[in-house]
Structure formats: C-alpha cells, structure tokens
Amino acid sequence: MNSLPPLIWLQAFEAAARTLSFTAAGHELGVTQAAISQRIRLLEDRLGQKLFVRHPRSLSLTPAGQAWLPSIHDAFARLQEGTSEVFGHTSGQPVTLRATPVIQQAWLAPRLVAFHRQVPQVAIRTVSAIWPDDFGPEGTDIEIRYGRGDWSGVEMRSLGAESLLPVCSPALADKLPTPEALAGHTLIHAVGFGSGWAAWLAQAEVAEVEQHCFALTCDNQVMTLALAAQGGGVALTHRRLLQQRADLVAPFDLPLPSDEGFWLVRPSRRHVSDEAQKLWQWLCHDLS
Structure with a gap:
C-alpha cells in the first residue's frame, strides 16, 4: 500500500467500531448511514480485508478490525495532542x-x-x-x-471501597425478616459484575435459597433498581447507589465486600x- 486511506474513511471506521452501528456513526459525524457504509466498503476494498461482520440488526468487528482499532485510536489521540500543543485548546469545546x-x-x-x-x-x-x-x-x-x-x-x-446489599421496596422488605425468607421471591440480576447473588447468598449462609427463587436479569443497574422500587423483586446493588433513594431499602444489613x-x-x-x-x-x- 503506497498511501494511507483518506481520513474520512478512517473516521468512519473509528466511529462505527466504537458504536458498532453505522447509523450511530453517521449521527456522530453528521452524515447518513449510507455514507458511512460506503466509506467502510471503500476502506475494506483498499485494505483487502473485511473489518466488520454485518449481522441482520447489528455489527461486530472481524479479527482484523479488532487488531487495527487500537492503532487508529492511538493515531487520533496523537493527532489531537499535537493539535492542542501547537494551536492550543479550542475555546467553547465542552x-x-x-x-x-x-x-x-x-x-x-x-x-x-x-x-x-x-x-x-x-x-x-x-x-x-x-x-x-x-x-x-x-x-x-x-x-x-x-x-x-x-x-x-x-x-x-x-x-x-464498595459493598453490595440486597434492596427492595419498603412494602416487600416488611415480608423479609431473614435471608431465608427470600425463598419464593424474585431475585433481580445485573449482568457484567464480578460478584452477584450467588456470592451474597453464600456469605449469608443460605446458598440453597436461590433454587427456590424466581429470576429477572437486566443489562444495567438502572433497570434492576427500577424493578425493585416497583416491587418486582429484590436487587443486589452497591451501597453507594442506595444513598438518597426513598423508594428502596435494604432489608438485611449484610453487605458483601467487593474487590471491584x-x-x-x-x-x-x-x-x-x-x-x-x-x-x-x-x-x-x-x-x-
């Protein structure tokens, strides 16, 4: 390859790889989804390799795309640093x-x-x-x-330091005098955390209770806490996130220390x- 691809192609790749969406990348760069798609196709043709796997409703990076992305991030970071060092910070930038x-x-x-x-x-x-x-x-x-x-x-x-506590609505908390009383209720799970319900129940010495509970699983804690506040079950959350919330209480003062x-x-x-x-x-x- 005798020259680098055009900068607008590299911008399209960086934005699409970060958002995993041609539409979101287009919004960010102020162009249409079709323009992003075209730039990615031209870039892939220039490189001779596919950078994305196109799924029916999503994108994922190919191994080549994953390997190349850190270099692109570093290049844009260096360009930003150099621009700031020479020309100073652009006023009004948030x-x-x-x-x-x-x-x-x-x-x-x-x-x-x-x-x-x-x-x-x-x-x-x-x-x-x-x-x-x-x-x-x-x-x-x-x-x-x-x-x-x-x-x-x-x-x-x-x-x-962080610790995890079960939380629920005040009305549900009145029905939970002990951790054993969780049996028959719904445990609300948030994916992506190193410690979860299994670890808390084990510390409370009631590990067997989980097999007698129902489950709801969410991909973010905003939803787990919303469900718990609505009486939908008991969520496990960080003590820090319980502060200043009148719609949630901790029925048990049994915090689970977290290394995260x-x-x-x-x-x-x-x-x-x-x-x-x-x-x-x-x-x-x-x-x-």
Whole structure:
C-alpha cells in the first residue's frame, strides 16, 4: 500500500467500531448511514480485508478490525495532542464525561449541579455507557469506570471501597425478616459484575435459597433498581447507589465486600484543557 486511506474513511471506521452501528456513526459525524457504509466498503476494498461482520440488526468487528482499532485510536489521540500543543485548546469545546447511567444518577448528578453553579461558563457533555467495552480514552476527557482499577494508560482516583446489599421496596422488605425468607421471591440480576447473588447468598449462609427463587436479569443497574422500587423483586446493588433513594431499602444489613469499585479516570497521555482540569479537581475534591 503506497498511501494511507483518506481520513474520512478512517473516521468512519473509528466511529462505527466504537458504536458498532453505522447509523450511530453517521449521527456522530453528521452524515447518513449510507455514507458511512460506503466509506467502510471503500476502506475494506483498499485494505483487502473485511473489518466488520454485518449481522441482520447489528455489527461486530472481524479479527482484523479488532487488531487495527487500537492503532487508529492511538493515531487520533496523537493527532489531537499535537493539535492542542501547537494551536492550543479550542475555546467553547465542552468537557466530555462518560459514565454508566446509574452512577450518573446516584453520584455524578449532584456534583455536576454544584460544579455548574460555581463555574457555569464551563460546558459539559455527558455520555452514557453500559458495557465495559463502551469505555476507553478516545473521545472523552473524564470517565467513571467500574472494575478493579487495572487499566493502563490512565490516571485513576478511587471513589472508595464498595459493598453490595440486597434492596427492595419498603412494602416487600416488611415480608423479609431473614435471608431465608427470600425463598419464593424474585431475585433481580445485573449482568457484567464480578460478584452477584450467588456470592451474597453464600456469605449469608443460605446458598440453597436461590433454587427456590424466581429470576429477572437486566443489562444495567438502572433497570434492576427500577424493578425493585416497583416491587418486582429484590436487587443486589452497591451501597453507594442506595444513598438518597426513598423508594428502596435494604432489608438485611449484610453487605458483601467487593474487590471491584467505581473509579474516576482520565487518559494520562493527553493535553488537558483548563476546563477539564477544573472539573477533574472538583470531582476529586471529596475522594479519599
């Protein structure tokens, strides 16, 4: 290959690979889904390899696409760094912050309101993420991630130690005097977490209760807590997320310590704007 593919093709690939959607990539880049599809096809023709597997209603990366994506991310990050170093930060650009919806509601929202009251001239854009693969340094100034804090290439601050508690509506809690009373009720599961109901029940020494329970499974904690608040069952959630919620109570004071937790994260190899630095310092202020 004598030359690099056109930049707009690379932009289309990066956006589509990150969102796994030609439509979402088109919205992000301000073009149609058909334009993204055409650019990807031209790029694949130039490279001589397929980058995406087209499913009926979704996309996935081929092994070649997965292998190439980190290089594309690094190239765009370096381009952004170089531009900022030479020309400075573009005024008016918002600080982008990515987090899961549940931590946005429970932890981030009150802090953003307080920050905005103090520094209203700083524009902020929040981006929601559900799965671990949704996260990554590209395109964001700050993230709130969940895990063990074993990521490379980032600066991290822990939001604090975490523990898990069963939670439910007050009416249902009145029917649960002991963990054994969970038998016959619905356990609400959130996928993607290292610790779950099996671990909590084992710690409570009632592991056998799970086989006598019904189950509802969700891909995010916003939904598990909504179901629990509506009386749909008992959810297992982080003690931090229970704060400031009058519609949920913990029927048992038996927290399960977790080796995973929430972390404030930002790329370690990126120019930091004054606005992003102000927000970072504000969010770090009350962390241990």
